[in-house]
Amino acid sequence: MTYCVGLKIDRGLVFMSDTRTNAGMDSISSFRKMHVWERPGERVIVLMAAGNLATTQNVVSLLNGRDKVMEEHKPAVLETPSMYQTARLVGDTLKKVIHMSAPGGERADSFFNASFILGGQIRGSVPRLFMIYPEGNFIESTEDTPFFQIGETKYGKPIIVRTYDRAMSFSEAVKLLMVSFDSTLKSNLSVGLPLDLLFYERDSFKVRLEKRIEYEDPYYRAISDSWSDALRNAFKSLPDFPEE
Amino acid sequence: MTYCVGLKIDRGLVFMSDTRTNAGMDSISSFRKMHVWERPGERVIVLMAAGNLATTQNVVSLLNGRDKVMEEHKPAVLETPSMYQTARLVGDTLKKVIHMSAPGGERADSFFNASFILGGQIRGSVPRLFMIYPEGNFIESTEDTPFFQIGETKYGKPIIVRTYDRAMSFSEAVKLLMVSFDSTLKSNLSVGLPLDLLFYERDSFKVRLEKRIEYEDPYYRAISDSWSDALRNAFKSLPDFPEE
Numbered sequence: 001m002t003y004c005v006g007l008k009i010d011r012g013l014v015f016m017s018d019t020r021t022n023a024g025m026d027s028i029s030s031f032r033k034m035h036v037w038e039r040p041g042e043r044v045i046v047l048m049a050a051g052n053l054a055t056t057q058n059v060v061s062l063l064n065g066r067d068k069v070m071e072e073h074k075p076a077v078l079e080t081p082s083m084y085q086t087a088r089l090v091g092d093t094l095k096k097v098i099h100m101s102a103p104g105g106e107r108a109d110s111f112f113n114a115s116f117i118l119g120g121q122i123r124g125s126v127p128r129l130f131m132i133y134p135e136g137n138f139i140e141s142t143e144d145t146p147f148f149q150i151g152e153t154k155y156g157k158p159i160i161v162r163t164y165d166r167a168m169s170f171s172e173a174v175k176l177l178m179v180s181f182d183s184t185l186k187s188n189l190s191v192g193l194p195l196d197l198l199f200y201e202r203d204s205f206k207v208r209l210e211k212r213i214e215y216e217d218p219y220y221r222a223i224s225d226s227w228s229d230a231l232r233n234a235f236k237s238l239p240d241f242p243e244e
Numbered sequence: 245m246t247y248c249v250g251l252k253i254d255r256g257l258v259f260m261s262d263t264r265t266n267a268g269m270d271s272i273s274s275f276r277k278m279h280v281w282e283r284p285g286e287r288v289i290v291l292m293a294a295g296n297l298a299t300t301q302n303v304v305s306l307l308n309g310r311d312k313v314m315e316e317h318k319p320a321v322l323e324t325p326s327m328y329q330t331a332r333l334v335g336d337t338l339k340k341v342i343h344m345s346a347p348g349g350e351r352a353d354s355f356f357n358a359s360f361i362l363g364g365q366i367r368g369s370v371p372r373l374f375m376i377y378p379e380g381n382f383i384e385s386t387e388d389t390p391f392f393q394i395g396e397t398k399y400g401k402p403i404i405v406r407t408y409d410r411a412m413s414f415s416e417a418v419k420l421l422m423v424s425f426d427s428t429l430k431s432n433l434s435v436g437l438p439l440d441l442l443f444y445e446r447d448s449f450k451v452r453l454e455k456r457i458e459y460e461d462p463y464y465r466a467i468s469d470s471w472s473d474a475l476r477n478a479f480k481s482l483p484d485f486p487e488e
Contacts, residue, residue: 155398155401155402157431158399158431159479163475163479170485170487171485171486174485179479179482187401226481226483227482228406230478231475231478232406232407234471234475234477235403235419235420235423235474237474238419239470241416241422242463243414
């Protein structure tokens with residue numbers, strides 16, 4: 001499995017992804033699921049992947065122009081005129097890859113399935129955040145739904161729904177994602193450390209922070225240790241059931 | 245979908261279930277998923293069901309002896325010598341019902357699938373709690389795993405894992421289940437009010453409280469309204485991410 005979240009706040013975009021891939025319980029490994037393209041001053045594009053690793057790696061290779069001869073290698077995602085066109089490019093590439101793998105092609109055969117969260121900003125437009133489905137179509141975040149999750153989304157969703165605030169700072173947004181990931185890591189073995197974190201500040205056109213969070217990361221440990229206590233205290237503060 | 249939880253604490257057993265059944269998004273109705281058999285002074289048996297409603301109703305009918313002529317109606321679950329035998333009876337009945345419906349019988353064809361949480365106490369033994377699978381086999385709760393969930397289990401699991409304590413009172417246990425159900429109700433439309441609540445006190449051999457909780461129930465409203473605030477305060481109490 002996988003867990004990735006892309007979050008849109010007033011100040012920009014925040015992304016977090018885990019790194020575990022597995023083929024059965026007895027075959028796990030670490031693969032980066034967050035891919036970043038940056039042309040400082042002009043664009044930052046972040047893509048996070050969930051699903052079949054052969055499919056998602058192949059999509060990223062094609063987006064990087066790896067199907068061309070060496071001297072023509074050049075990431076197509078650095079040439080798109082808008083985030084909308086970038087989302088279409090990713091969706092079309094995904095459809096093509098699934099079509100190559102599965103005889104059923106556009107039916108997005110579940111075995112070769114993948115989905116993506118795409119976010120970023122290209123000069124001339126605002127930051128935008130998309131979710132791209134295995135069928136190649138996509139939706140964009142709105143004020144009503146300012147975040148997208150892919151993979152194992154359920155354990156970590158309630159905390160995001162209840163504490164997200166578009167005016168929050170990067171530090172608060174990272175805290176929110178840490179709590180959401182901690183709940184998921186504690187519940188599903190197929191989501192695993194280390195985590196990749198990135199945040200992008202609106203209109204900066206460069207990555208503000210990109211960081212890999214390992215098990216011994218002091219901030220992650222502080223959150224993981226103190227969230228259980230904070231939750232227990234919150235629980236204690238509620239009224240007990242009045243027995244008739 | 246469905247959401248049911250059975251929780252074993254030192255003082256006894258606590259059960260909660262929702263009542264929503266649906267066949268698609270546009271066909272929802274309310275059905276009781278909690279079934280209780282009581283012979284005061286001798287036994288209390290509680291069964292909660294998730295899965296295909298035709299299957300689960302059929303199992304309960306057979307457990308009540310409804311396949312016999314009227315004068316022979318008598319619940320077989322009132323005659324079992326132990327909770328273990330009761331779990332076997334439920335498991336065997338479930339296998340039989342699935343076998344009647346699906347040509348594939350014992351393969352527990354997913355379309356006719358159902359699972360159960362069974363708990364209670366019969367004089368001469370301690371309170372026991374079981375989870376019964378569609379294949380008819382079952383597991384019993386232990387100190388390591390003192391609760392079972394069936395149906396939409398993910399949203400409401402983290403709070404149980406983090407705040408359960410075997411020494412908790414009935415009032416605290418009900419509060420815990422209310423929070424767990426509230427998180428689930430807020431996230432999955434196919435889990436719905438009203439809820440059924442029951443608690444059984446160890447060695448009492450009678451139901452201590454059985455109650456239906458409707459939307460306007462004051463305690464449910466208090467929990468639902470204050471949990472978001474409590475959670476936000478807990479979140480605020482954690483350290484923000486220290487940006488390098």
